[in-house]
Amino acid sequence: xxxxxxxxxxxxxxxxxxxxLLSLWxxxxxxxxxxARQTGMTCAACHTVFPELTPxxxxxxxxxxxxxxxxxxxxxDIDSHQTLALNSIPPISMMVQISYTHTSTALPDSxxxxxxxxxxxxxxxxxxxxxxxxxxxNELGAFIQLTYDGVADHFGIDNTDxxxxxxxxxxxxxxxxxxxxxxxxxxxxxxxQDVWNTTPAWGFPFSxxxxxxxxxxxxxxxxxxAQSVAGLGVYMWLDxxxxxxxxxxxxxxVGGAHPLDSTQSNVAHGLAPYWRLAYEQRWxxxxxxxxxxxxxxxxxxxxxxxxxxPTDQYKDVAGDIQYQFIGEDHLVTVxxxxxxxxxxxxxxxxxxxxxxxxxxxxxxKLTGEYSYQRRIGGSLGYFSTTGSNDTILYAAAxxxxxxxxxxxxxxxxxxxxxxxxxxxxxQLQYVAYDKFNGLRTNYDGSGRNASDNNTLYGLVWVNx
Amino acid sequence: MAIFVKSAxxxxxxxxxxxxxxxxxxxxxxxxxxxxxxDAQKAALQKIIETCSACHGLNGRSVAPTFPNLxxxxxxxxxxxxxxxxxxxxxxxxAQAYMWGMASQLNDASISGLAAYFSNQSAAAGKxxxxxxxxxxxxxxxxxxxxxxxxxxxxxxxxxAQGNGPFPRLAGQxxxxxxxxxxxxxxxxxxxxxxxxxxxxLTRDQMQAVVAYLESI
Numbered sequence: 001x002x003x004x005x006x007x008x009x010x011x012x013x014x015x016x017x018x019x020x021l022l023s024l025w026x027x028x029x030x031x032x033x034x035x036a037r038q039t040g041m042t043c044a045a046c047h048t049v050f051p052e053l054t055p056x057x058x059x060x061x062x063x064x065x066x067x068x069x070x071x072x073x074x075x076x077d078i079d080s081h082q083t084l085a086l087n088s089i090p091p092i093s094m095m096v097q098i099s100y101t102h103t104s105t106a107l108p109d110s111x112x113x114x115x116x117x118x119x120x121x122x123x124x125x126x127x128x129x130x131x132x133x134x135x136x137x138n139e140l141g142a143f144i145q146l147t148y149d150g151v152a153d154h155f156g157i158d159n160t161d162x163x164x165x166x167x168x169x170x171x172x173x174x175x176x177x178x179x180x181x182x183x184x185x186x187x188x189x190x191x192x193q194d195v196w197n198t199t200p201a202w203g204f205p206f207s208x209x210x211x212x213x214x215x216x217x218x219x220x221x222x223x224x225x226a227q228s229v230a231g232l233g234v235y236m237w238l239d240x241x242x243x244x245x246x247x248x249x250x251x252x253x254v255g256g257a258h259p260l261d262s263t264q265s266n267v268a269h270g271l272a273p274y275w276r277l278a279y280e281q282r283w284x285x286x287x288x289x290x291x292x293x294x295x296x297x298x299x300x301x302x303x304x305x306x307x308x309x310p311t312d313q314y315k316d317v318a319g320d321i322q323y324q325f326i327g328e329d330h331l332v333t334v335x336x337x338x339x340x341x342x343x344x345x346x347x348x349x350x351x352x353x354x355x356x357x358x359x360x361x362x363x364x365k366l367t368g369e370y371s372y373q374r375r376i377g378g379s380l381g382y383f384s385t386t387g388s389n390d391t392i393l394y395a396a397a398x399x400x401x402x403x404x405x406x407x408x409x410x411x412x413x414x415x416x417x418x419x420x421x422x423x424x425x426x427q428l429q430y431v432a433y434d435k436f437n438g439l440r441t442n443y444d445g446s447g448r449n450a451s452d453n454n455t456l457y458g459l460v461w462v463n464x
Numbered sequence: 465m466a467i468f469v470k471s472a473x474x475x476x477x478x479x480x481x482x483x484x485x486x487x488x489x490x491x492x493x494x495x496x497x498x499x500x501x502x503d504a505q506k507a508a509l510q511k512i513i514e515t516c517s518a519c520h521g522l523n524g525r526s527v528a529p530t531f532p533n534l535x536x537x538x539x540x541x542x543x544x545x546x547x548x549x550x551x552x553x554x555x556x557x558x559a560q561a562y563m564w565g566m567a568s569q570l571n572d573a574s575i576s577g578l579a580a581y582f583s584n585q586s587a588a589a590g591k592x593x594x595x596x597x598x599x600x601x602x603x604x605x606x607x608x609x610x611x612x613x614x615x616x617x618x619x620x621x622x623x624x625a626q627g628n629g630p631f632p633r634l635a636g637q638x639x640x641x642x643x644x645x646x647x648x649x650x651x652x653x654x655x656x657x658x659x660x661x662x663x664x665x666l667t668r669d670q671m672q673a674v675v676a677y678l679e680s681i
Contacts, residue, residue: 040565055528059518067515069565080504167514179514179522240522282527285640326528328644 032133034091040069043422058195064165065141091134099126101209105452123150161187181237189226198320204367212455217407219341221316245276265303272297310346333369361387384410396445403445406438427459509577525588529638536587538627542579556654590636592680601677612665634678642675
């Protein structure tokens with residue numbers, strides 16, 4: 001995924017922008033049988049329907065992915081300190097996604113003016129991933145994903161979270177003492193370390209078409225930084241209620257010129273603080289969490305300009321609520337998140353990548369999910385991004401631009417899922433746009449309507 | 465006939481209790497073995513207890529009714545079940561989904577240590593939902609259902625449902641968990657020789673009453 005804001009239109013490279021947009025909207029997907037192999041528990045212990053986590057799944061992740069019930073290869077030193085605890089079977093998994101995408105109206109041909117591209121596209125694979133997901137040593141575990149992207153046609157690093165977690169008890173007598181997990185996370189995508197499904201990295205939709213057009217604007221925290229930053233953070237999980245984390249992110253772009261230079265884009269400057277605070281209450285078969293998260297990041301637009309001088313600053317502040325009911329037969333989840341972004345575009349304004357020195361974006365996502373016996377289910381989601389108009393950032397252009405220079409997009413996502421086995425999902429998704437890049441009709445100034453981008457997406461998703 | 469069935473149940477129960485006495489002996493040994501554990505062994509046991517607590521709650525008092533309370537459960541029963549999970553002889557769906565894996569690497573000393581630990585925690589408080597149902601359930605628990613040749617639960621599980629050796633404590637246990645156990649035992653997904661005979665004619669309504677009572681005490 002690449003950050004794609006204040007550069008591409010200015011460069012006139014609409015194809016590049018289109019790829020960026022598609023990537024932003026593209027599939028993200030994780031569920032790892034190696035955790036099941038390591039713990040000896042079925043997927044249902046950690047997931048309602050993968051990749052969404054149950055309360056136990058959250059505990060497992062917060063504990064550093066180390067819980068094991070598998071033979072270990074161990075070593076100790078002369079002082080009885082453990083020097084090795086390695087799963088006898090490596091925690092390797094594989095995921096394959098095969099998809100079909102049909103947009104309401106075919107997209108323009110990328111080379112022949114006036115011609116249309118093929119519609120009704122099968123991607124085989126849409127994505128194929130290898131995972132190392134499990135214990136590395138006592139209190140140290142990892143989730144590392146390498147993905148082959150069927151559109152980009154290359155292998156690359158995907159979501160990665162390496163973490164250390166230490167459990168401790170303090171205060172009070174037995175039965176009244178506090179329990180705490182103290183952890184450290186090293187990761188490449190802000191919120192990939194998070195355990196609730198309201199935050200962007202693991203949020204709804206859990207998968208989506210990588211060839212259908214996606215809206216022009218998204219906040220930085222909402223995927224724009226994925227795999228282009230590296231973050232180190234510390235977190236605390238207290239008494240199964242309170243979560244607090246502070247992390248710092250810096251530029252770590254994969255591919256392109258290194259050391260990073262003007263040919264890169266959206267390059268983080270310095271160390272960006274990320275925070276997360278959440279409270280979870282569990283009762284009976286229910287859990288409810290309320291939280292806030294955000295990032296304050298400065299970036300160089302790059303894209304032909306030097307990675308020096310003024311920067312763009314994005315301050316993202318978000319709130320989220322998650323509710324889960326996990327019954328014997330019926331499972332219900334409600335996810336809500338709201339992200340507010342203040343942009344101070346000193347660099348982009350100076351370089352004429354943006355018409356305004358300051359802009360805002362606001363994103364709302366609401367999702368309701370239901371599953372019967374983790375076998376048959378469906379989801380309904382609403383999404384909306386609104387913000388200030390900008391004649392350069394959101395210029396008119398076929399398909400990907402905005403005739404009224406607006407970042408506003410909104411719509412609905414409906415999904416049907418059937419899981420013949422816990423590690424196999426057959427999914428049918430429909431994305432319907434109310435508004436796309438500012439308008440309902442002729443949004444791009446070239447005659448395309450928002451509903452022309454409505455997308456039917458069929459997916460076969462297997463993990464083993 | 466009713467008397468015959470009841471006496472047969474008692475005979476089986478006595479036989480099971482006899483083997484239970486053996487288990488009680490093991491439990492005492494477990495206490496002793498915990499006391500005689502090295503610091504490293506105690507630390508390892510503590511780590512296992514922390515793992516259990518992820519589902520069974522801090523100190524064995526769980527939040528979600530999918531997972532039973534373990535606090536104050538009888539040590540012999542905990543040991544028997546952990547052995548049954550490890551040996552994969554308890555094979556109801558949740559046992560396979562969760563406990564086969566969790567128990568697979570436990571050794572006998574760990575099992576004894578866990579049984580000793582959880583049996584010594586203070587029990588979860590009961591919660592009452594439906595007074596009418598609870599009253600019906602109490603009657604079944606204390607007196608059985610003579611018309612259907614169902615023995616009184618209290619005869620094995622104790623008048624306060626506090627458990628007795630291999631017969632588990634039921635007091636304060638989550639009603640949905642207990643109901644599910646009655647169903648999987650009745651359908652023989654979970655093997656429990658004494659219980660198969662006792663509850664084979666227990667109706668679902670009667671089950672719901674008795675588990676409501678047990679959750680309330």
